[in-house]
Amino acid sequence: MRQRILNHGSFLVILSVLLTFLAASFVMYDKFDVFMKQSVRDEVEYIRAGIEAAGLDYLESNVKEINATRITVTDNEGNVLYDSETEADQLENHGERPEFVKAKEKGYGEIVRFSETFSEQTFYCAMKLDNGNILRVARTTDSVFLTLFSSFTLLGILMLGILALEFFLVQRQTKELIAPINELDLEHPLKDVRYEELRPLLVRVDQQNKQIASQLEELKEAEAMRREFSANVSHELKTPLMSISGYAELMMNGMVGEDKVPEFSGRIYHEASRLSSLVSDIIQLSRLDEKNSDMPFEAVDIYELAEDIVYHLQPSAEKKQISLVLEGEHVAVRGIRQVLYEMFYNIADNAIRYTDAGGTVRVFAGQEGHHPCYFVGDNGIGIPKNEQRRIFERFYRVDKSHSRQTGGTGLGLSIVKHGAALHKAKINLDSEPGKGTKMELMF
Secondary structure, eight states: OHHHHHHHHHHHHHHHHHHHHHHHHHHHHHHHHHHHHHHHHHHHHHHHHHHHHHTTHHHHHHGGGOOOSEEEEEOTTSOEEEESSSOGGGSOOOTTSHHHHHHHHHSEEEEEEEETTTTEEEEEEEEEOTTSOEEEEEEEOOOHHHHHHHTHHHHHHHHHHHHHHHHHHHHHHHHHHHHHHHTOOTTSTTSSOSOGGGHHHHHHHHHHHHHHHHHHHHHHHHHHHHHHHHHHHHHHHHHHHHHHHHHHHHHHTTOSOGGGHHHHHHHHHHHHHHHHHHHHHHHHHHHHHHTOTTSOOEEEEHHHHHHHHHHHHHHHHHHTTOEEEEEEOOOEEEEOHHHHHHHHHHHHHHHHHTSOTTOEEEEEEEEETTEEEEEEEEOSSOOOGGGTTTTTSTTOOSSHHHHHHHOOOSOHHHHHHHHHHHTTOEEEEEEETTTEEEEEEEO
C-alpha cells in the first residue's frame, strides 16, 4: 500500500510540476514576447525621430544608448546606408527582405524570422522615413522551446526537491493512515470506526463474526446432542441386551422350570424385537441426517399410506379398545415413500400408545386449503406446554415411566422431525394435558 501511494504520488507530482512549468513558461514567454516587440516598436519611433532631426549622425553619437540589438538603414532600393553591427559596404542588398518590402509598400513592416547574420531567431521592425529611406531595428529572441530547454536544469533540481519532500510526507502519512487499520479490533469491528470508508467492510466482518459465533454455538449444541445421543444409544441398547443375556443365561443353566420357559422365551423375543426396532430407527435417522441420495423422490398418495397404517395399527387399537378412524381423500405429494410411511406411522402409533382405553384416535390424509395435509388427533394424556419443544429430541420422553410401559424406542418423533425437514413440510402441534393431542404435517 505504501509503495503504491508513493508511486501514484510521485507520478502526480511529476505530472503537476511539468504541466505547471509548461503552462507558466508559455504564458511568461508570450508576455515577454509581447513586451519585447512593443519595446522594439517604441525604439523604432524613438530612433526615427532622432534620424529625422539629425540624420544618420544621430545614430553615430547615440547608438550606445539604444537597447536595440541591431539598427540598419537602407535607401529606397535596399542598399545598406548604415548598420550598427557590420560595415555597410560589406552587406548585401536588403531589398528582398520581407520587412523592407512591407515598409516600402505600406510605410511599416515587422516579422519574426531566422537571422542568417546572428544565426538566431530575430524580431525585425522596419519603418519608412520621410526621405524614402528604410529604418530597421532588430532584436534577437529565444524560441519558446529554447526558453524551456534552458530552464530544464532548474526544473530538475526543483522536481528532485519536491520528490524528496513527497517521499518523506508519504512515508509519514501512510504510517498514520495504516496505524488505525493495524489496530482494528476485529472481534468488535464496529466499536471504534476511524474511517467511514471502511464501515461497509467492518459491517461485513461483524456479520461474519456473528455468523461464526452462531455456527460455533450450533457446533457446541450439536456436540452436546451427539454426546447425549451416544449415551442414550448406549443405554437403550444395553438394557434389552442385558435382559436377553440374563434370560438366556438362566435358561442355559437350567434354572428355569419347564412351565416358565414360554414366559422367558416371550421376554427374550420382546426385548429382541425392541432392540431390532431401535437399531432400525437409528439407521433411519442416520440416513435422514446424511440426506442420502439413494432415496428417490416420487409421487406418493398419502391417503393410501394412511389406509395401510390404519390397517396395521387396528389390532393395537382394538386391544386397548380405542376407536381408530380414517378420514380424508386421495392426494399425492412428492416424497420418499418409505420415509413418509415411517413418519405417518410413528405419529399414529404414538397417539394409540398415549391414549387411554376407550379413547378415540382420528387419522386424516387429504387436501386442507391449498396444501396436502396429514394429521392425527386423539383425546389421550396430552403434552404439557413446557415439554412440547423437546418431544422431537432423540430419546426424550415426557413421562419416562409411562413410556417404558407403552414401549417404543424414543426415536419416532425425531424421525418425524428429520423427515419433515427433508420434505420441506411444516409440523404443527396442538396439545393440552388431559384433553389430547393433534399433530399435523402440512406439505
